[in-house]
Amino acid sequence: MSTAISAHDVAKRYGEVHAVDGAEIEVDGGEFFGVLGPNGAGKTTLLEILEGIRQADRGAISVLGRSPWPRNPELLRRVGVQLQASAFFDRLTAREQLRTFAELYGVGRARADAQLETVGLTDKADTRVEQLSGGQAQRLSIACALVHDPELVFLDEPTAALDPQARRNLWDLLREINTEGRTIVLTTHHMDEAESLCDRVAVMDAGKILTVGSPAALIRQLDLPQQIIVDRRLLDGDAVVSVPGVDSVAADGDSVVLTTRTPAQAISALAGLGALDGVQIRNGTLEDVFLQLTGREYRA
Amino acid sequence: MSGLRSLLVAMWTGFRRDRSALFFTVFFPLMFLVIFGALFRGNPAAKVKLAVVGSDQPALLERAVTQPGFDQVVTIVRADTLESARRRVADGDADALVTQDGNRIAVEYSAASQTTAGMARGVVEQIVQAANLAASGAPPTYTVTERQIEDASLKPIQYLTPGLLGWAIASSGIFGASATLVVWRTKGLLRRLRLSPVRLGDIFGARIVLSLLISLIQMALFLTVATIPFFGLKLVKSWWMAVPVMLAGTLAFLAIGALIGGVAKTQESAQAMAQLVVMPMAFLGGSFFPLDKSPSWMQVVSRAFPLRYLNEGMLDVLGRGKGPTAVVPDLLILLAISVVLGALALRVFRWEK
Numbered sequence: 346m347s348t349a350i351s352a353h354d355v356a357k358r359y360g361e362v363h364a365v366d367g368a369e370i371e372v373d374g375g376e377f378f379g380v381l382g383p384n385g386a387g388k389t390t391l392l393e394i395l396e397g398i399r400q401a402d403r404g405a406i407s408v409l410g411r412s413p414w415p416r417n418p419e420l421l422r423r424v425g426v427q428l429q430a431s432a433f434f435d436r437l438t439a440r441e442q443l444r445t446f447a448e449l450y451g452v453g454r455a456r457a458d459a460q461l462e463t464v465g466l467t468d469k470a471d472t473r474v475e476q477l478s479g480g481q482a483q484r485l486s487i488a489c490a491l492v493h494d495p496e497l498v499f500l501d502e503p504t505a506a507l508d509p510q511a512r513r514n515l516w517d518l519l520r521e522i523n524t525e526g527r528t529i530v531l532t533t534h535h536m537d538e539a540e541s542l543c544d545r546v547a548v549m550d551a552g553k554i555l556t557v558g559s560p561a562a563l564i565r566q567l568d569l570p571q572q573i574i575v576d577r578r579l580l581d582g583d584a585v586v587s588v589p590g591v592d593s594v595a596a597d598g599d600s601v602v603l604t605t606r607t608p609a610q611a612i613s614a615l616a617g618l619g620a621l622d623g624v625q626i627r628n629g630t631l632e633d634v635f636l637q638l639t640g641r642e643y644r645a
Numbered sequence: 646m647s648g649l650r651s652l653l654v655a656m657w658t659g660f661r662r663d664r665s666a667l668f669f670t671v672f673f674p675l676m677f678l679v680i681f682g683a684l685f686r687g688n689p690a691a692k693v694k695l696a697v698v699g700s701d702q703p704a705l706l707e708r709a710v711t712q713p714g715f716d717q718v719v720t721i722v723r724a725d726t727l728e729s730a731r732r733r734v735a736d737g738d739a740d741a742l743v744t745q746d747g748n749r750i751a752v753e754y755s756a757a758s759q760t761t762a763g764m765a766r767g768v769v770e771q772i773v774q775a776a777n778l779a780a781s782g783a784p785p786t787y788t789v790t791e792r793q794i795e796d797a798s799l800k801p802i803q804y805l806t807p808g809l810l811g812w813a814i815a816s817s818g819i820f821g822a823s824a825t826l827v828v829w830r831t832k833g834l835l836r837r838l839r840l841s842p843v844r845l846g847d848i849f850g851a852r853i854v855l856s857l858l859i860s861l862i863q864m865a866l867f868l869t870v871a872t873i874p875f876f877g878l879k880l881v882k883s884w885w886m887a888v889p890v891m892l893a894g895t896l897a898f899l900a901i902g903a904l905i906g907g908v909a910k911t912q913e914s915a916q917a918m919a920q921l922v923v924m925p926m927a928f929l930g931g932s933f934f935p936l937d938k939s940p941s942w943m944q945v946v947s948r949a950f951p952l953r954y955l956n957e958g959m960l961d962v963l964g965r966g967k968g969p970t971a972v973v974p975d976l977l978i979l980l981a982i983s984v985v986l987g988a989l990a991l992r993v994f995r996w997e998k
Contacts, residue, residue, distance in 0.1 A: 396840055398997070418842035426840040432833035434655045436662040441655065448651030449841045473662075489837075 347374045348407075349497050349528040350395060355404030357390055364390040365401070366552035372530060374496075377523045379543035380532045381631065383644055387552040388532040389429065389501055395530070396426055396499050409497060422450060425495035429502050431486040433474040439485050440470040443492055450493035457492055464488040464518060480511030484518065491522065498522065500531040504538060516542060536631040536643065548635060555638040560631055567637055569629035573603040573611055579620040588614045648843040652851035656825070660855065670821070670859060674813030675866055678805060682876040685801035693761070693768050696722045696730045696739035703745030709772045719768060741765035802878045803964030804935040806871040807887070811956040812923075812932035813867070814860050814891060815898045819919045821859070822902025825852055827915040830906075830998060839996045849991075853899055860895040864888070883969040887959045890972045893979035894955030900986035901951070907993035926950040931957070954978045 350372040357365040365387045372378045380388045393399045395406065397413030397420070406413060411420045433442055440461060447457035461467055464484040469477060477485060483503055490498055503519070504512045519542060523529050533539055539546045540560040547557045556563060570592060577599050585594050590607035605611045608626065615621055635643040660666060697703065709715055722739040724730035733739040734754060740761040741754040752769050754762035778785055829835045838848060864887070871878035901922060909915035927933065929943060930952035936944055947953040958975030961967040 398836060398839065416839065418844070421840060421842045424840070426837070428833055428837055428840075430833045432837040434659055434834065435828070436659040437655055441658060445651050445655040446841070448647050448654075449838075449843050451647055451842075 348372070349374045349376070349409060350378075350530065351405075351407045352391075352395065353405040355391065355394060355401050355406060357387075357394060357399065357401050363387075363552045365394065368404075368549075368552075368554045370395075370547060370554065370557070372528060374528050375523075375526055377519075377529045377542055377544045378531070379539040379546040380530065380549055381534070381536065381539040381543075381546050382532075382549035383534055386534075386549045388534075388549055391549070392499055392501055392530070392532055396424070397421070422493065423496050425490035425493065425498040427483075427486050427490040427498070427500045427503055429505070431474075431482045433482075433485070436473055436475070438471050438473050439466050439477065439481075442474055442485060443488055446489045447492045452493045456494070460488045460492050463491070463521075465514075478511075480507050480515065483507060483511075483515060487515075487518065487522075495527065497528045497530070500529060502532055502534070504533070504535065512538070536635070540631055546631070548631070548638060550635070550639050556634070563631065563634045564629045567629050567633055569633060570604045570606045571608045572627040573605060573608065573615070574600045574625040574627065575603065575615060575620050576623050577601050579622060580615075580618065584618055584620075588618075648847035649850045649854070652843070652847060653854050656851055656855045657858070660859070666821075670813065670817035671863060671866065674809055674816070674863070675870060677812075678809045678867060678870055678876075681805050681809070682802055682871065685805065686876065692718060692720045693741075693765050694720045694722050694739045695765060695768070696724055696733045696742045698727050698730050698742075698744065699723065699725055703743055703750060705745055705750060705772060705776055706743060708776070741769070743769060799935060799937075799960075799964050800877070802871055802876050804931075804960055806867060806878050807959030807963045808932040808935075808956050810864060810867045810891070811894065811930070811952050811959060812927040813863050814895055814955065815926060815932075815952050816919075816923050817859055817863065818856050818895050818898030819902040819905065819923055820916070821856055822852055822899045823906040823909065823915040823919050824902075824912065826903060826906025826994075827909050827912050830995065831911065835996050845994070849903070852903075853896070856895050856899050857892055860891055861888075864891055878963070880963070881966045883962045883967070883971075886962045886969045886972045890955060890958035890962075890976050890979065893976050893983065894951065894958075896983035897951040897955075897979050897986065900983050900990050903990035904986055904993060907990055907995060910998070926952045929953075930955075931960075935960075951979060951982045954982075 348371060350370060352368060352370040355365055355368045355370075356363070368387075368391055370391075380391060382388050390399065394401045394404075395408055395413060397408075397416055400414045409420060409423055411417055413420060434445060437445065440458065443457040443461055444454050447454060458470075461470055464487060466481060466484055466488065469481055474482065474485065487500070487503060490500070500519070504515050507515065516538070519529065519531070531542065543560060545557060545559050546563065548555045548563070558566070574597075577596070580601050585591070585601060585603070588603065588611050590610040591603045591605050593604045595602045595604075603611060612621070612624075615624070632643045695706070697706065706721070710721070722733055724733055727744075730739070730742050731753065734742050737755070737758065740758070741752050744751045744753075750769060750773055752766055754765055756762075826835075829838075868878070868880065870876065872880060902919065905915055905918045905922070909918055929947050930950040931939070931947055932952060936947055936953070936957070939947075954975040958972040958979070961971040961975075962969070965971075
């Protein structure tokens with residue numbers, strides 16, 4: 346696949362604040378790429394530079410082989426954008442909204458109506474945007490970003506302020522969009538979102554990109570011990586001692602938590618003891634990656 | 646072009662559904678026209694009111710009534726009895742009481758109103774003389790042909806219509822353009838549009854076309870109401886030249902609105918700034934009373950406001966009945982203001998907060 350985005354040594358300063366400080370990003374075509382970090386990490390500024398809303402102080406940026414700055418309408422035709430705050434025309438219905446954007450991109454009405462279907466808003470077609478719920482508005486906003494069938498889509502915190510159910514629904518939609526071959530760049534401060542959706546993640550903090558990789562690889566690199574959580578009733582107090590390769594044991598309510606670096610050994614021993622019903626194995630998470638990289642707890 | 650059209654359709658739909666905007670840009674000024682128009686209607690060309698008793702109409706009057714034009718000079722007030730007819734005259738409901746006894750015509754009038762009584766007497770005498778002449782059978786030696794000389798003093802409806810229309814167009818242009826820019830910017834819609842291939846020219850163009858359409862609607866409504874007989878505006882000669890003046894005025898106000906929309910950070914401050922421009926301009930620019938009758942300092946100050954040129958231009962063709970070229974200076978000034986302020990507005994335009 347070709348390179349969708351290539352950004353080298355990108356920096357942006359607001360007064361004394363280094364919002365983006367020497368960021369490097371390469372995004373392949375068709376990739377679902379996440380920019381993960383706490384609020385104020387510089388994710389949105391970086392995204393805005395890539396979108397072409399802001400001019401970087403320095404850095405070489407190429408989006409679909411073009412420079413996003415100054416504003417380039419030809420490039421904008423190939424890119425879809427969903428902004429943090431949904432921006433709609435006042436007092437228009439969902440359908441009218443989409444049709445307006447479709448026409449702005451020179452796309453037919455049929456395409457707009459089909460897009461409404463894709464994001465599951467057909468039954469809200471005649472509802473004014475002011476009356477849509479947060480999740481529906483977000484879906485409409487994404488539909489507006491996709492109406493012209495762009496090669497590359499930028500999504501800025503698409504699930505912020507959504508309830509858990511709406512978030513899950515939106516995740517399904519985003520995966521679907523990605524499988525259609527589009528490149529997606531998404532910012533999020535939810536670790537689980539990045540883990541669940543992204544092929545690769547750039548972890549960002551204080552304007553710097555700390556590391557880039559697939560969530561699994563990043564976690565694997567940490568080389569953390571695994572935790573095996575067993576039902577306490579199934580594991581006799583003394584039997585625990587006989588499980589090989591366990592570094593430490595802790596009681597946690599109804600469970601016993603075994604920490605091990607040789608899970609295969611421990612699990613086969615547990616199987617011998619008949620203690621595997623309802624077993625859980627916990628790996629490290631991106632939070633652990635963040636903790637290791639920054640030395641502090643992740644707080645979104 | 647498709648960018649401009651889609652934005653225009655979206656804006657028009659939004660405008661149509663915005664009840665408060667509809668009220669303030671369309672109905673509110675129209676309400677002023679109706680109220681002021683009714684208040685200052687005055688009595689057009691006061692007629693002479695002659696009281697007669699019952700069906701016993703003096704034969705002489707009866708014949709006169711059939712003459713063309715009579716009803717424009719005289720109104721007949723009928724009373725049941727001689728007593729009530731006299732009371733009508735005493736109360737001022739009629740100017741004089743006319744009775745006929747054989748060949749004798751009697752005119753009774755109140756001493757309170759000498760002028761109207763004089764007019765009543767004159768009318769009756771005229772009728773009698775005409776009757777005498779007709780009775781002699783000789784053709785009249787002298788005849789009088791009448792023609793009304795154009796009245797230099799304006800009737801209220803003649804300056805209220807262009808003045809209030811000018812005010813309406815100024816408000817909707819200035820408030821509309823500034824609100825579009827500020828609301829779209831604060832809500833992030835401008836940013837979203839910036840990330841679409843639409844041209845800035847299309848955004849401005851759509852707002853301009855929308856405002857021109859709204860202005861045309863306002864004008865059509867105003868002229869429709871003002872020309873109903875109750876209000877009595879008559880469209881004469883080159884009234885249609887008010888249309889280009891009005892459109893040029895709209896452009897000037899849009900430029901002012903865009904300027905405010907570029908400078909203001911919030912919708913509240915934009916509204917305050919717009920109000921600060923519109924109200925003094927409406928008062929000093931001759932929207933509520935004619936500049937002809939204003940003190941000279943005001944006539945000087947008014948030249949600073951684009952609304953003055955719009956009001957004067959429209960007044961020339963809607964009220965003063967002047968020819969089409971009378972509005973050309975006002976039209977050119979308005980276009981010049983539009984160009985200068987429009988260029989300034991483009992310079993202060995910002996996509997982002």
